[in-house]
Amino acid sequence: MRRRESRFPYPALGLSLTIALLVVGWGWMNLDGLGLDRIATRLLWPLMRLLLFITLGLLVGQSIEALGWTRRLGVVAAPLFRFSRIGDHCSAAFTTAFFSGAAANAMLLEFLNAGSINRRQLFLANLMNQVPAYFLHLPTTFFIVLPLTGWAGALYFLLTFIALVGRTIGVVAYGRLFCQAPVPGLADAATLSRQPCSANKLTDVVAGIRKRLPGRVGRIAVYVVPIYVLVFMINVMGGFDVARQWLARFVVTSVLPMESLSVVILSFAAEFTSGFAAAGALLSAGVLTVKQTVIALLAGNIVAFPIRALRHQLPRYMGIFSPALGLQLLLLGQGLRVISLILVGVGYFGLV
Secondary structure, eight states: OHHHHHSOOHHHHHHHHHHHHHHHHHHHHHSTTOOHHHIIIIIIHHHHHHHHHHHHHHHHHHHHHHHTOHHHHTTTTHHHHHHTTOOHHHHHHHHHTTTOHHHHHHHHHHHHHTTSSOHHHHHHHHHHTHHHHHHHHHHHHHHHHHHHHTHHHHHHHHHHHHHHHHHHHHHHHHHHHHSOOOOTTOOOHHHHHHSOOOHHHHHHHHHHHHHHHHHHHHHHHHHHHHHHHHHHHHHHTTHHHHHHHHHHHHHHHHTSOGGGHHHHHHTTSSSTHHHHHHHHHHHHTTSSOHHHHHHHHHHHHHHTHHHHIIIIIHHHHHHHSOHHHHHHHHHHHHHHHHHHHHHHHHHHHHHO
């Protein structure tokens, strides 16, 4: 395993890049509005940034594993992760997720490959990382949405937070019941903090990184690059717009009043704030009640799941992990998220 990880996948990466270049070239020649500026700003730069964060995550994960810094990095959430028996390594990735979800997932991959965590802990840790992902974007979204939708926006955030808490409690309970207790006798954080890092140990860490990191990044890029390019081209061709409108009409005609159709559709747009702006306008005009507005915003969040997952998360998950494992993680995480939002939405609809 270690020998395979140290090899750089030149043939596979070359084929992957060739396919990606052919797809981009075809789009540039045949699709209106797809110029070099858009390719550079909407495709190349986001893709390079994603690969950079993945590389950073692998680098951090390999370093803290080799230096024994796992507990120090995860000290903030350590009690929760120990109680749930998910482990200190996953706690370290949880801390990293407050800064970058891609880096946190790359760390989990490193820990899995090193044998520090098992697949069950990987799945549970990925679900737990929805907490930092929620708070990572909360400051920006909260202060944009609240002035647009007022009390309805506040209720929307409250319900999404309740759904998050419910999912987290469920993950902690499952880990407590079905994960094995950590092996006793491990050094605590204070003991680890007193252990010196010798020059030889640091040299070994650097040598290990130089040997294994390029190969791992190369194998991840084999999947990330073509999948990211394919998703980008589908978006340029309008595939996601068609899917958004079809899903929105289905939900509106089945559950919501027709007046909220624009709210749901606009909430799927690339600029998500337009949906909240439309909701606020309809609410102020008296077309929608507060209750209808909250339900419409929740429905937009729920129905946006397949579009958002395919467009933003699928390339990351299938690239960082194997395609099969990444797809399983994505479906489980987003599936539980949708179920929890439906439950709180139904509860709100029935109680209010």
